[in-house]
Amino acid sequence: MPAPGAIAVREAQGTGLAGARPARGARGRGEGFAPAVPALALLLCCFALPVLALLLRSLLDPRPGLENYAALLATGTYYRVLANTFLVAGTVTAVTVLLGLPLAWFLAVAPAFWARLVFGIVVLSMWTNLLARTYAWMVLLQSTGVINRALIALGLVSAPLPLIDNLTGVTIGMVYIMLPFMVLSLRMPLAALDRETFRAAALCGASRWQAFWRVFLPLLMPGLASGALMIFVMALGYYITPSLLGGTSNMMLAELIAQLVQSLLQWGVAGAAAFVLLAITLSLYAVQVRLFGVRGAAGG
Amino acid sequence: MSAPFLSIARIAKSYAGTKAVDEVSLDIAEGEFVTFLGPSGSGKSTTLYIIAGFVEPSAGEVLLGGRSLLAVPPHQRGIGMVFQRYTLFPHLSVAENIAFPLRVRRRPRAEIADKVDEMLRLVRLEGMRGRRPGQLSGGQQQRVALARALAYDPRILLMDEPLSALDKKLREEIQGEIRRVHVETGVTVLYVTHDQEEALRLSDRIALFNHGRIEQVGDGRDLYERPASAFVAGFIGNSNFLPVRVVAAAGRHAVVSCPDGFELRGVRVAARPAGAEPTLMLRPERLWLAPGGAGEGIAGTVVDAAFLGDCIAYRVRTGWAQDLAVRTPLAALGGAPAGVGQEVRVCCEGRHAFLFAAL
Ligand SMILES: Nc1ncnc2c1ncn2[C@@H]1O[C@H](COP(=O)(O)OP(=O)(O)OP(=O)(O)O)[C@@H](O)[C@H]1O
Ligand SMILES: [Mg+2]
Numbered sequence: 001m002p003a004p005g006a007i008a009v010r011e012a013q014g015t016g017l018a019g020a021r022p023a024r025g026a027r028g029r030g031e032g033f034a035p036a037v038p039a040l041a042l043l044l045c046c047f048a049l050p051v052l053a054l055l056l057r058s059l060l061d062p063r064p065g066l067e068n069y070a071a072l073l074a075t076g077t078y079y080r081v082l083a084n085t086f087l088v089a090g091t092v093t094a095v096t097v098l099l100g101l102p103l104a105w106f107l108a109v110a111p112a113f114w115a116r117l118v119f120g121i122v123v124l125s126m127w128t129n130l131l132a133r134t135y136a137w138m139v140l141l142q143s144t145g146v147i148n149r150a151l152i153a154l155g156l157v158s159a160p161l162p163l164i165d166n167l168t169g170v171t172i173g174m175v176y177i178m179l180p181f182m183v184l185s186l187r188m189p190l191a192a193l194d195r196e197t198f199r200a201a202a203l204c205g206a207s208r209w210q211a212f213w214r215v216f217l218p219l220l221m222p223g224l225a226s227g228a229l230m231i232f233v234m235a236l237g238y239y240i241t242p243s244l245l246g247g248t249s250n251m252m253l254a255e256l257i258a259q260l261v262q263s264l265l266q267w268g269v270a271g272a273a274a275f276v277l278l279a280i281t282l283s284l285y286a287v288q289v290r291l292f293g294v295r296g297a298a299g300g
Numbered sequence: 301m302s303a304p305f306l307s308i309a310r311i312a313k314s315y316a317g318t319k320a321v322d323e324v325s326l327d328i329a330e331g332e333f334v335t336f337l338g339p340s341g342s343g344k345s346t347t348l349y350i351i352a353g354f355v356e357p358s359a360g361e362v363l364l365g366g367r368s369l370l371a372v373p374p375h376q377r378g379i380g381m382v383f384q385r386y387t388l389f390p391h392l393s394v395a396e397n398i399a400f401p402l403r404v405r406r407r408p409r410a411e412i413a414d415k416v417d418e419m420l421r422l423v424r425l426e427g428m429r430g431r432r433p434g435q436l437s438g439g440q441q442q443r444v445a446l447a448r449a450l451a452y453d454p455r456i457l458l459m460d461e462p463l464s465a466l467d468k469k470l471r472e473e474i475q476g477e478i479r480r481v482h483v484e485t486g487v488t489v490l491y492v493t494h495d496q497e498e499a500l501r502l503s504d505r506i507a508l509f510n511h512g513r514i515e516q517v518g519d520g521r522d523l524y525e526r527p528a529s530a531f532v533a534g535f536i537g538n539s540n541f542l543p544v545r546v547v548a549a550a551g552r553h554a555v556v557s558c559p560d561g562f563e564l565r566g567v568r569v570a571a572r573p574a575g576a577e578p579t580l581m582l583r584p585e586r587l588w589l590a591p592g593g594a595g596e597g598i599a600g601t602v603v604d605a606a607f608l609g610d611c612i613a614y615r616v617r618t619g620w621a622q623d624l625a626v627r628t629p630l631a632a633l634g635g636a637p638a639g640v641g642q643e644v645r646v647c648c649e650g651r652h653a654f655l656f657a658a659l
Contacts, residue, residue: 194385194387196383196385196387197387197389199352199354199374199381199383199387200381200383200387200388200389200445200448201389201400202353202354202373202374202375203352203374203375203377203379203380203381203449204375204400204401204404204448204449204452205375205376205378205401205404205405205452206375206400206401206404207375207404210404214400214403214404215389218391219389219390219391
């Protein structure tokens with residue numbers, strides 16, 4: 001009897017998409033959750049429980065109390081790392097938005113063939129191994145790397161630019177990694193755009209520039225905001241790229257946590273640092289839900 | 301005569317070998333309401349989009365007040381347009397949508413406010429100014445689109461099947477609104493539809509499109525009573541087409557012989573031949589039934605009689621097995637209507653019949 005199962009799936013999707021849609025009845029609701037149970041169980045085991053363990057550890061290791069948090073907040077290093085983390089995440093997000101918007105405009109107005117080709121290229125880069133891509137950037141950005149040598153050969157600079165082991169290198173590497181995420185989160189609002197709407201704007205007298213600011217940008221705003229938040233939050237916790245392309249002088253939070261665990265074996269302090277990061281992330285999410293609703297914040 | 305207001309001169313557009321628009325020429329007077337009517341794919345929208353500036357013609361010229369429009373980008377053409385799909389800006393309220401063209405023109409605030417009020421009155425949506433497009437019905441959205449297109453006093457208003465997504469009753473209501481708005485504003489309107497009734501109801505003149513060409517331009521009566529081709533006759537109103545033989549022809553009149561030998565005199569000859577076979581066109585409402593037997597008319601048998609409220613629609617099978625449609629208004633019915641199976645004669649006056657033939 002396939003019918004009840006099919007209904008249950010549809011209800012589950014309905015509640016997932018619409019956020020808090022009231023269930024029609026207790027029976028419907030119970031059945032509706034069944035398909036989501038495996039995924040929820042996985043999340044519980046692999047995310048909720050470790051987070052809880054981490055929280056407990058930060059509160060109990062080595063003694064019960066808030067001493068880990070006190071130790072963390074007492075060190076200047078922590079504040080420097082936190083500031084640097086926010087600086088990097090903010091810069092990466094801003095640059096990604098600045099690059100992503102014109103790209104989205106292109107995808108919206110270009111002939112379908114070119115739009116699909118460019119979209120494909122952008123998303124394809126995501127399928128290459130992250131570590132490999134980061135090492136590739138190391139090769140490119142070194143003072144003896146391709147970019148610097150080309151710049152010198154062209155006579156644009158006389159000495160190699162410091163493109164690696166600093167914020168520039170981290171930003172370049174991370175923007176490159178984040179851009180596909182931005183394009184993906186703009187995909188839905190882009191698909192919902194109607195070309196005729198832009199034609200209407202043009203006939204109303206709007207130049208391309210005005211159409212961009214007054215029509216395109218507002219319509220894309222929810223997708224842009226959710227994309228930016230996702231990228232900012234991902235950037236806050238990034239590890240590989242900052243540790244390979246950034247220098248030791250501008251450490252990010254994930255690097256600090258790794259150091260605390262691996263070199264200093266201070267699990268409690270590391271837990272406290274991780275937990276502060278999680279708290280910051282959740283409050284950012286809350287802000288976005290307030291501004292754009294669950295759908296906007298969830299990227300839809 | 302002075303130069304026409306809008307002049308479309310031999311414009312053409314091909315897509316991958318197919319001619320979407322094929323040498324279309326049309327002069328339009330200021331304040332005129334001209335409708336492009338024609339079957340699907342006949343090039344109506346393409347012609348409109350060329351005027352709007354979204355499609356570049358492969359050849360030809362569009363002149364507004366004697367000056368070429370083709371080099372002017374769409375946003376500087378000063379043309380208003382209502383599209384087939386709903387194209388209101390979903391993030392703006394009704395009032396903000398109407399204000400949009402004035403905002404991008406940086407008009408003073410007070411002027412914008414006045415104009416928005418005026419436009420809302422014009423399309424009778426005063427109570428809806430704060431709503432978002434998503435909270436309006438299709439008909440209301442198209443009225444807002446009309447207001448938005450007229451807010452900046454465009455010289456030309458283009459409409460591409462603006463009512464095709466609406467049901468019949470709403471369509472008729474908004475047709476009335478469009479007519480009133482046209483009279484009140486005096487704007488020149490180019491209107492696309494494939495609904496002949498809509499075209500007849502709204503337009504000063506109709507340009508009938510077929511295969512990227514204009515078959516005939518004229519007012520409704522011209523097209524209906526003096527069709528230039530069998531295509532026009534077939535598209536506008538209902539018609540019977542009879543294969544005939546031309547017995548005699550003099551000037552614009554002819555004598556034809558129907559397949560059963562009945563001869564009709566004083567038949568008018570259409571301006572353009574319809575091809576090899578001479579064809580006689582008879583409008584169902586120009587025909588009447590006489591009792592069977594000897595006399596004028598095409599002998600036949602009633603095979604269907606449907607009461608349609610204001611008239612009776614007959615189908616009469618002729619001796620050569622063609623069904624002719626005949627419509628008799630109730631007022632013209634003397635006595636009881638003819639019943640199915642009855643022998644009748646289908647009568648017609650020669651001046652209401654049309655001959656399409658290469659003479
Ligand atoms: N962008 C395009 N690419 C290729 N062919 C096109 C394009 N636009 C229109 N055509 C073709 O040109 C012809 C005319 O199209 P057009 O849209 O002008 O017809 P229409 O009279 O408006 O029809 P409808 O009543 O269906 O809207 C059609 O055969 C159509 O397939
Ligand atoms: Mg069309």
